[in-house]
Amino acid sequence: MKATPQVLKGMRDFLPARMILRHFVTDQLRRVFERFGFEPLQTPAIEYAETLEGKFGEEADKLIYKFEDRGGRAVGLRYDLTVPLARVVSMYPELVKPFKRYQIAPVWRAERPQKGRYREFYQCDVDVVGSQSMVADAEVVTVAYTALRQLGFSSFRALINNRKILQAIASRLGISAELAPGVWRIADKWDKIGAENVRSELAELGLSPGLIDGLFETLDLSGDNAEVLDALATRLGDVPIGAEGIQELRDLFNYLALAEVPPEYYHLDLHMVRGLEYYTGPIFEFVVETPRIGSICGGGRYDHLIGLLGPTEYPAVGISLGLERLIDVIDALGMAPAEVRNTVTEVLVTVFDREYLQDSLAVAASLRATGVNTEVYMGLDKLAHQLRYASRKNIPLVVILGPDEISRGEVVVRNMVTGQQETVERGALLSAIQGELDNATQATPTL
Amino acid sequence: MKATPQVLKGMRDFLPARMILRHFVTDQLRRVFERFGFEPLQTPAIEYAETLEGKFGEEADKLIYKFEDRGGRAVGLRYDLTVPLARVVSMYPELVKPFKRYQIAPVWRAERPQKGRYREFYQCDVDVVGSQSMVADAEVVTVAYTALRQLGFSSFRALINNRKILQAIASRLGISAELAPGVWRIADKWDKIGAENVRSELAELGLSPGLIDGLFETLDLSGDNAEVLDALATRLGDVPIGAEGIQELRDLFNYLALAEVPPEYYHLDLHMVRGLEYYTGPIFEFVVETPRIGSICGGGRYDHLIGLLGPTEYPAVGISLGLERLIDVIDALGMAPAEVRNTVTEVLVTVFDREYLQDSLAVAASLRATGVNTEVYMGLDKLAHQLRYASRKNIPLVVILGPDEISRGEVVVRNMVTGQQETVERGALLSAIQGELDNATQATPTL
Numbered sequence: 076m077k078a079t080p081q082v083l084k085g086m087r088d089f090l091p092a093r094m095i096l097r098h099f100v101t102d103q104l105r106r107v108f109e110r111f112g113f114e115p116l117q118t119p120a121i122e123y124a125e126t127l128e129g130k131f132g133e134e135a136d137k138l139i140y141k142f143e144d145r146g147g148r149a150v151g152l153r154y155d156l157t158v159p160l161a162r163v164v165s166m167y168p169e170l171v172k173p174f175k176r177y178q179i180a181p182v183w184r185a186e187r188p189q190k191g192r193y194r195e196f197y198q199c200d201v202d203v204v205g206s207q208s209m210v211a212d213a214e215v216v217t218v219a220y221t222a223l224r225q226l227g228f229s230s231f232r233a234l235i236n237n238r239k240i241l242q243a244i245a246s247r248l249g250i251s252a253e254l255a256p257g258v259w260r261i262a263d264k265w266d267k268i269g270a271e272n273v274r275s276e277l278a279e280l281g282l283s284p285g286l287i288d289g290l291f292e293t294l295d296l297s298g299d300n301a302e303v304l305d306a307l308a309t310r311l312g313d314v315p316i317g318a319e320g321i322q323e324l325r326d327l328f329n330y331l332a333l334a335e336v337p338p339e340y341y342h343l344d345l346h347m348v349r350g351l352e353y354y355t356g357p358i359f360e361f362v363v364e365t366p367r368i369g370s371i372c373g374g375g376r377y378d379h380l381i382g383l384l385g386p387t388e389y390p391a392v393g394i395s396l397g398l399e400r401l402i403d404v405i406d407a408l409g410m411a412p413a414e415v416r417n418t419v420t421e422v423l424v425t426v427f428d429r430e431y432l433q434d435s436l437a438v439a440a441s442l443r444a445t446g447v448n449t450e451v452y453m454g455l456d457k458l459a460h461q462l463r464y465a466s467r468k469n470i471p472l473v474v475i476l477g478p479d480e481i482s483r484g485e486v487v488v489r490n491m492v493t494g495q496q497e498t499v500e501r502g503a504l505l506s507a508i509q510g511e512l513d514n515a516t517q518a519t520p521t522l
Numbered sequence: 523m524k525a526t527p528q529v530l531k532g533m534r535d536f537l538p539a540r541m542i543l544r545h546f547v548t549d550q551l552r553r554v555f556e557r558f559g560f561e562p563l564q565t566p567a568i569e570y571a572e573t574l575e576g577k578f579g580e581e582a583d584k585l586i587y588k589f590e591d592r593g594g595r596a597v598g599l600r601y602d603l604t605v606p607l608a609r610v611v612s613m614y615p616e617l618v619k620p621f622k623r624y625q626i627a628p629v630w631r632a633e634r635p636q637k638g639r640y641r642e643f644y645q646c647d648v649d650v651v652g653s654q655s656m657v658a659d660a661e662v663v664t665v666a667y668t669a670l671r672q673l674g675f676s677s678f679r680a681l682i683n684n685r686k687i688l689q690a691i692a693s694r695l696g697i698s699a700e701l702a703p704g705v706w707r708i709a710d711k712w713d714k715i716g717a718e719n720v721r722s723e724l725a726e727l728g729l730s731p732g733l734i735d736g737l738f739e740t741l742d743l744s745g746d747n748a749e750v751l752d753a754l755a756t757r758l759g760d761v762p763i764g765a766e767g768i769q770e771l772r773d774l775f776n777y778l779a780l781a782e783v784p785p786e787y788y789h790l791d792l793h794m795v796r797g798l799e800y801y802t803g804p805i806f807e808f809v810v811e812t813p814r815i816g817s818i819c820g821g822g823r824y825d826h827l828i829g830l831l832g833p834t835e836y837p838a839v840g841i842s843l844g845l846e847r848l849i850d851v852i853d854a855l856g857m858a859p860a861e862v863r864n865t866v867t868e869v870l871v872t873v874f875d876r877e878y879l880q881d882s883l884a885v886a887a888s889l890r891a892t893g894v895n896t897e898v899y900m901g902l903d904k905l906a907h908q909l910r911y912a913s914r915k916n917i918p919l920v921v922i923l924g925p926d927e928i929s930r931g932e933v934v935v936r937n938m939v940t941g942q943q944e945t946v947e948r949g950a951l952l953s954a955i956q957g958e959l960d961n962a963t964q965a966t967p968t969l
C-alpha cells in the first residue's frame with residue numbers, strides 16, 4: 076500500500092537551508108558551552124515512564140508520549156533534558172562533582188501544537204550539579220548571555236528573581252503554604268494580563284484587598300538591583316529564608332559583574348516567578364525586547380529535584396535555551412551572517428560531455444582537497460541547464476570547463492551573484508576561488 | 523514515588539568522555555559530507571506508521587517502535603534514515619534535483635539487543651536523489667572512503683557488486699525469480715559460514731549440484747576488477763541486464779579512479795549481495811580488516827524505492843556509515859587523536875578564598891575571551907582538593923592564584939600531566955597556556 080507522504084502535526088522537516096542555519100546556531104552554542112567547561116552528555120530518547128513521571132506527577136500524563144514497548148515495559152519519550160540529567164547523576168555516582176554538562180537535543184511533548192509550539196523541538200541546556208556556590212548560578216547566566224551575544228543578540232535582558240525571596244514575602248504577608256503556589260502562578264502572568272487582572276484573580280483566589288495591596292507594594296519595589304535588594308532587606312531581613320535569598324542575589328549580581336556581564340543585561344524582577352515548582356533558589360528568564368517574542372531562555376536552581384528522582388540529593392542549577400525561539404528572533408531580525416547560505420556548496424564544477432568528465436572530476440577533487448565545498452554536475456546537460464542548477468541552489472561560484480579551456484589549461488570562474496566571469500589558469504584556480512568566496516562572505520565576530 | 527534510576531536495555535547514555543569522541547567523529551563526517559556538497563536534512567523522530575511500514579511490509583512489525591499517539595494516530599519511531607528521505611523527496615517536489623543530502627541522526631529498532639547491536643543507534647547517511655549517473659554512485663563511495671581516511675582508517679576496503687549482474691547470472695543459469703532472493707540470501711553468508719555450508723544450504727533450497735557448480739564458477743571469478751568484468755562480459759554480455767550492470771561498474775570504477783580513490787581500497791566482490799531487497803544497481807559494503815569487525819558501511823542504488831513510498835519515482839543511490847561501528851574500530855585501534863581528551867576543559871583556575879574569587883573570575887574571563895576552554899573552581903576548598911578535581915577530570919592545565927601571586931601580578935601555571943609548574947606574569951599567561959596546550963596536543967591531519 077502506498078502511504079500518502081505526510082509529516083505529523085507539530086513535527087517538522089528541516090530542509091537544507093533551514094538546517095544550515097540550525098547548525099550555525101547549535102555550533103555556536105556548543106562552542107560557548109565548552110568555552111565555560113561544560114561537557115557534552117547524550118541520553119536515549121526513550122526512558123522508563125516511571126523516570127519521566129517522577130518530576131511532574133499527574134501533569135505528566137498529558138505531556139508525555141507514552142507507550143508500551145515489546146517487552147511490555149511502560150516507556151516514553153523524554154519531554155525535557157533535566158529529568159535525564161537527574162537520572163544520569165543518580166546512576167553514575169562516579170561522575171566528578173560539580174558535574175557541568177550541556178545537552179543539545181530534541182524533546183517531545185504530546186500537547187496541542189500552536190504557533191511557535193511544536194511536538195518535537197530542541198532544547199539547549201547547561202547545568203551544574205553538585206555545587207551550592209552562587210558562582211554556579213552566575214556561570215549559567217553568563218553562559219546564556221555569552222551565547223546570545225555570540226549569536227548577535229543585543230536587545231535582550233535576563234530577569235532574575237529568587238524563590239526564597241518570594242517565600243519570605245508570602246511568609247511575611249501571612250499567605251499560607253497552600254495558597255502560595257496559586258498566588259505566584261497568578262503573579263507570573265503580570266506581563267501578559269496586566270496588574271488589574273492579576274489583582275482580580277488574586278481576589279478570586281481569596282486574598283483580601285489589604286493583602287493584595289501589601290503584595291503589590293513589595294513586588295513593585297523599584298530602583299537598581301542593589302537598591303531593590305536593600306529595600307527587601309529592610310522588609311524581609313529578619314525572615315531567615317528571605318535574608319538567605321537576598322544574600323544569594325547579592326553574590327550572584329557581584330559574580331555577574333566580575334564575569335563582565337554588562338549591568339544593562341540583567342535585572343532583578345520580583346514579578347518573574349516561572350512555572351516549574353521545583354525551583355528552590357535563584358530563577359532566571361531571558362526575554363528579548365525586539366521583536367517582542369518574550370522568553371527565549373529560562374532556568375534556575377533546583378536543589379531537591381535530583382533527590383526526588385534518585386537515591387542522593389545534589390544541589391543543581393541550570394538554564395535552557397530554546398532553539399526554535401532563537402531561530403525565530405534570528406529570522407525576524409535578519410541576523411544570520413552572510414556565511415550562512417542556503418547551501419553548503421561553494422563551487423559547482425560543470426561537465427562538458429562524457430569525454431571531458433574526467434577533467435571536471437579532477438578539478439573537483441583538487442578543490443575538495445584544499446577545503447572548498449565542491450559539487451560536480453551530475454549529468455551531461457547543456458551549460459545553461461547546469462548554470463540554472465547552480466542558480467536554483469544558490470551556489471555562489473561555478474567553474475566552467477569546456478574543450479577550449481581544457482586544451483589551454485584554463486578554467487572559467489563565474490560568480491553567480493554578479494554574473495561576472497573570468498578566465499584563470501588551472502594553477503591559479505584555488506586563489507581565484509578563495510578571493511571570490513572571501514568577497515561573498517563577511518566574517519562573523521568570533522568569541 | 524521514587525523511580526529506581528535505570529536506562530532501558532539496548533539504549534545507552536554517553537557520558538562526556540565518550541560524547542567528546544562521538545562529536546569528534548560526527549564533526550569530521552559532517553565536514554567531509556559538506557566538502558562534497560551534501561546538504562544537511564533533519565526529519566522528526568516520529569513518523570506515521572504507514573510511512574514507516576511502506577518499505578519493509580510485514581517485517582516492519584518486529585522492527586519498529588510503534589504506538590498510538592493522543593489523537594489515535596498509528597505512529598512509530600524511524601528505524602532508518604532512508605524512509606524519511608523518501609518521504610521528504612515525495613512531499614517537497616520543489617527540492618532541486620539531484621538532491622544531495624546527509625543526515626546524522628539516531629534511529630530506533632525494537633529488536634533484541636546483542637553485542638554491538640543497540641535499540642537506539644546513529645546512522646550517518648549520504649544520498650543522491652534524482653540522478654542515474656554513475657558519477658553519483660562513485661561519489662557516495664568516494665565520500666565514505668574520504669570520511670574513513672579522514673578519521674584515520676587505513677585497513678579497509680569497499681566491496682562492490684551490482685544487483686543487475688546477479689540478476690543476469692540467475693537468468694543465465696535458469697534460477698527462477700521466486701528462487702533467486704533465497705539464493706542470494708544464502709550466497710551473502712559466504713564469508714560467515716564458508717563455501718561448503720553455502721553449497722549445502724543451496725542444495726536444501728532445491729538447486730541441483732550442476733546449478734550450484736555453475737553458480738560457484740561465476741561467483742569465484744578472480745583477477746583484478748577489469749579482468750573480472752571482462753570475464754563476466756564473455757558470460758553475460760548478451761543478457762541485456764548483465765551488459766548494463768557490467769557497463770555501470772566499468773563507469774563506476776573509472777570514476778573512482780578519477781576521484782583519486784586508490785585501487786587497493788575497492789574491489790569487485792560477486793559474493794557480496796546485501797540483504798535489503800530494494801537495491802536495483804550497484805551495491806557497496808565497506809569492511810574493516812583490522813580489527814576483524816566486518817561491515818562498517820553499506821549502501822547502493824535504489825531506483826524504485828521512492829516511487830514505492832510516494833507519487834513520483836526518482837533514481838537514487840546512497841550509503842550509510844554506522845557510528846557505533848566506527849567508534850568500535852577507533853577504540854580497538856586507539857585511533858583517537860590526542861586532541862580528543864576526556865574533558866573539553868583545557869584550564870582550571872583555582873580560587874584561594876572568597877576575597878580573591880574576583881581575581882580568579884577575572885583570569886577565567888580573559889582566558890575564555892581568547893578562546894581557551896576554562897573552568898573556575900566552584901567552591902572554597904583547599905588547593906590540594908582543587909588540584910585533585912583537575913586531576914580526576916583530566917584537565918591538562920591549572921592556573922593557581924594565591925595572595926602572593928596576585929599581589930605580584932603573577933600566576934602559577936601547573937601542567938597536570940608532567941606535574942611541572944612555572945610562575946608567569948599575568949600579561950604572559952595566554953602565551954604560556956597556548957604553549958602548554960600545543961605541547962599536549964598533536965595536530966590531526968586536516969582534509
